Amino acid sequence: MNESSDISTSSNSERNDLLILNADLIDGTGASTRKNRSILIENGLITAIDKSSPVNGIRKIDAKGSTVMPGLIDAHVHLQSVPGSVYRDDSEKDLEKYRYEQLRAYLACGVTTVLDNAISSEMLKKFNNFLADGGTGPHIYALGPTFYPRNGYLDNGMLTPYWGPSLKPSENDEDVKSLFNEYENFDNIVGVKAMVEPGFQATIWPLHSPEMRETIVRESNKRNKPIYIHAYKKKIQKIGLKMGVKNFAHSGFLKGSPSNKFINEVLKQGTYLTTTLASTIEQMLIQFDQERLDDPLLKLTVSEEIINTAKDMNAWKDMYEKFIKNSTPKWVPSLVLKQILKYVNFEKQLKANLTNASKAIYKMYKAGIPIVLGTDTSNWPLFISFFHGISTIREIELLHDLGMLPIDIISSSTRIPAEMMGIESEVGTVETGKRADLVILKEDPLKNLSALRDVSWTTGKFDPMDMVAVNANETAKIVEMGAYSFEDVDTAIVNAIGSPV
Numbered sequence: 001m002n003e004s005s006d007i008s009t010s011s012n013s014e015r016n017d018l019l020i021l022n023a024d025l026i027d028g029t030g031a032s033t034r035k036n037r038s039i040l041i042e043n044g045l046i047t048a049i050d051k052s053s054p055v056n057g058i059r060k061i062d063a064k065g066s067t068v069m070p071g072l073i074d075a076h077v078h079l080q081s082v083p084g085s086v087y088r089d090d091s092e093k094d095l096e097k098y099r100y101e102q103l104r105a106y107l108a109c110g111v112t113t114v115l116d117n118a119i120s121s122e123m124l125k126k127f128n129n130f131l132a133d134g135g136t137g138p139h140i141y142a143l144g145p146t147f148y149p150r151n152g153y154l155d156n157g158m159l160t161p162y163w164g165p166s167l168k169p170s171e172n173d174e175d176v177k178s179l180f181n182e183y184e185n186f187d188n189i190v191g192v193k194a195m196v197e198p199g200f201q202a203t204i205w206p207l208h209s210p211e212m213r214e215t216i217v218r219e220s221n222k223r224n225k226p227i228y229i230h231a232y233k234k235k236i237q238k239i240g241l242k243m244g245v246k247n248f249a250h251s252g253f254l255k256g257s258p259s260n261k262f263i264n265e266v267l268k269q270g271t272y273l274t275t276t277l278a279s280t281i282e283q284m285l286i287q288f289d290q291e292r293l294d295d296p297l298l299k300l301t302v303s304e305e306i307i308n309t310a311k312d313m314n315a316w317k318d319m320y321e322k323f324i325k326n327s328t329p330k331w332v333p334s335l336v337l338k339q340i341l342k343y344v345n346f347e348k349q350l351k352a353n354l355t356n357a358s359k360a361i362y363k364m365y366k367a368g369i370p371i372v373l374g375t376d377t378s379n380w381p382l383f384i385s386f387f388h389g390i391s392t393i394r395e396i397e398l399l400h401d402l403g404m405l406p407i408d409i410i411s412s413s414t415r416i417p418a419e420m421m422g423i424e425s426e427v428g429t430v431e432t433g434k435r436a437d438l439v440i441l442k443e444d445p446l447k448n449l450s451a452l453r454d455v456s457w458t459t460g461k462f463d464p465m466d467m468v469a470v471n472a473n474e475t476a477k478i479v480e481m482g483a484y485s486f487e488d489v490d491t492a493i494v495n496a497i498g499s500p501v
């Protein structure tokens with residue numbers, strides 16, 4: 001997949017062919033920026049990368065002064081969850097509208113691929129059909145089924161009706177097999193999810209028995225579906241290592257630190273670590289820093305009603321009440337719950353957790369564990385500040401804050417997740433033969449990572465007949481118009497980058 005020496009193959013004017021000229025290129029392989037490249041896209045694939053600027057009759061974009069990089073991958077999302085829908089009492093119709101807007105928000109933030117970490121088969125089918133029918137959104141991959149025991153984590157009222165079609169617990173071998181059957185006809189399933197969560201504070205939820213875990217491992221191996229595990233605590237992550245999991249879906253370590261022995265075992269197994277700092281911890285802090293809700297990128301990509309929920313202090317109060325109630329043992333008297341809410345300093349607690357988890361990620365990153373960007377957006381509809389799209393950008397900033405190098409952060413949000421998901425022959429780097437999932441940025445993110453907040457142009461879908469490009473500044477307008485015709489997209493490109501040559 002090296003650069004070809006000459007771009008002169010095409011002289012057609014197919015609407016889906018495109019030549020990007022004069023771009024600074026970060027290809028995602030870990031190499032530094034290369035100046036003044038042309039990228040030829042034919043039928044949605046990158047067919048040449050070169051220095052020359054040739055051929056007539058093809059649509060061209062002059063990207064002089066801009067940087068092209070692979071589209072971002074968020075390897076931990078929950079597309080069916082709409083932030084704050086519990087408080088707004090969203091109707092089914094509203095939920096559907098928001099869910100499709102969420103897909104557009106990812107593109108507007110430069111995310112061209114997402115991995116949904118727990119989705120009902122019914123909802124996955126809906127999303128797949130939406131995209132197949134020409135809807136706008138990133139490429140969707142998913143984990144399925146999701147395994148959790150009866151009365152365990154997720155089986156206790158956390159999956160409110162606002163979540164949409166629900167998941168099912170698994171109690172025996174038959175359940176495991178029937179869940180696999182439910183997901184067998186999808187071609188975008190890259191693994192399964194195992195929930196191993198005894199409780200965030202006290203131990204309150206049962207785990208699958210060792211025998212059931214063996215069944216899950218055996219049936220997953222049979223179908224060649226690697227296991228991604230929800231595990232926060234080191235003790236539980238060790239269970240994951242015993243199961244031979246492909247991925248820790250959360251970095252964990254809200255307290256404590258990974259030992260060298262633990263790190264060596266993770267390295268030996270080649271387990272990938274997904275970060276999930278933004279939509280499990282850090283963006284809860286928006287409550288204490290409401291100015292963040294005035295972020296122009298947020299306003300462009302997220303509906304006003306959803307942002308307004310995060311401005312509502314009663315919604316925050318209600319959220320804590322519900323969360324604490326859900327994650328403490330049932331026998332704890334409500335008076336005690338009230339005391340917890342009154343006296344716990346959540347801001348301090350969240351900051352301590354963030355600092356600790358960040359240090360743990362840094363230690364594992366320095367040790368060479370493959371780090372993968374994932375946000376966990378927007379896990380439950382109970383949470384109100386885990387916004388789709390912009391959370392991925394926030395995660396990138398948090399990885400920078402904890403000390404990762406920009407070039408490594410880009411690999412962690414492009415090439416490495418593609419490898420983990422087994423889709424590296426299609427996406428993850430800008431190389432000939434790969435899908436043209438690209439982002440054009442006004443500045444070089446290796447010099448300044450916040451360049452990712454200013455996406456000029458994203459290519460989300462490159463089906464031959466259905467190329468879609470979205471510019472963040474134009475997204476709101478296009479959403480309003482309810483139209484995503486190619487002409488709209490052309491306008492967006494012109495406004496963002498200048499006239500086609």
Ligand SMILES: [Zn+2]
Pocket residue numbers: 076077078117376379
């Ligand atoms: Zn999750």
